[in-house]
Amino acid sequence: MKPAPFDYLRAESLEEALAALDQGGSEARILAGGQTLLPMLNMRLARPALLIDIMRIPALSAISLEQDAIVISAAVRQATVLARPTLGTEVPLLAAALPWVGHFQTRSRGTICGSVAHADPSAEIPLCLVALEGEIRLRSRRATRRVSAEQFFVGMMLTDKGDDELIEAVAFPKRRPGEGYAFAEVGRRHGDFAIVACAGVVDAKRMRLAVAGVAERPVARDFPLLDGTALDDALNAFAWDLQARDDIHATARYRRDLVRSLGRKVLEEAAACRA
């Protein structure tokens, strides 16, 4: 369980990192918090020729507030965001979901952007980004571009990011007046990857439910304001459309059941806490 050999570059500036990434192509990997990359290296599921460590690039350690979004740069650790006193009012959904991301001992190292880059289908941070219709900001040596969360997550651990691009930051839309948010998940133990995780966003006109752990990527669906059996039926249709599969953690049937029950729970909670 030792990584295969690789070169290591501790980039001091974004330019240095992008130049190395440009040169290294698919053989190079960005190293941020390392909480998903290192296990993959140890198990030799990944064998890059070059690791580019971006954690000491000052420009990548910022959390900045824009008009309607909070922008979290690539080297910002999950624990730093969770410890932000204003997070609960800025992005309540992220504040609710972050304690479920890994453990105290991994959030202290892992980054927000790293989780987005890894794109595990059951991960909480990509789920929140999809639920809130957030945005991923990519940069290569030649260009920058912004991609909506819904377009960014393509499949199982597969994203729209090119080999020469790094995630410079992700933008979470700030709480909008009149919207309520809720998050819930079921896993074997707290801190494990979710079997199913749900995020709900409700305003005066619509209910939006995003689901992780069922399809190959986090998927969201908008509903009009529903309740009673109409809501049950809508959730049931959504649960089937996600095409759950059996695996060692849970059966497809159990997953559909969680989509129906957790989905209803988060939508009701989100509706109740509309501000």
Place this chain on the structure above:
Amino acid sequence: MPRLNAGTRHVVRFTLNGRPAAFEVEPRMLLTDALRHLLGATGTHVGCEHGVCGCCTVLIDGMPARACLTLAVQAEGCEIRTIEGLAPSPARLSILQAAFRRHHALQCGFCTAGILMSLEAFLATRPDPSAEELREVLSGHLCRCTGYAPMIAAALEAAAKLREDAVHV
């Protein structure tokens, strides 16, 4: 910084338990192996080597980190604390360690070093934790012996004692 070559060893300097330290490592060497094999600091244990068990937890700049998910080269310039640095002197245990002993919060001791480092970091930021919060911190560790309950009791007692001591300084 120049690119560190895969096949060569590079000097990495940092502080270990308050003292300057260094090792010479290939980029692929894990911090666990560098601490244990190159510095003989075998208090940090290795259980799973992929981030699941928590045995290898150390503090990097005051924050807990799984040393098996950290490259030795990442330690450059950092302050590393390990279990060897917890006791105030060879003849005395720290308050947390003494509470673990009193409550039989360890049996084989394989998991203990990592758990003590986690709790050390947690109590520093959260001096008055609830049992619930402590349970959540411990969810990042596996212990096959104790059933965890005595660890919660020990941590609560240590936290109370640390708060009391803080008042009297």
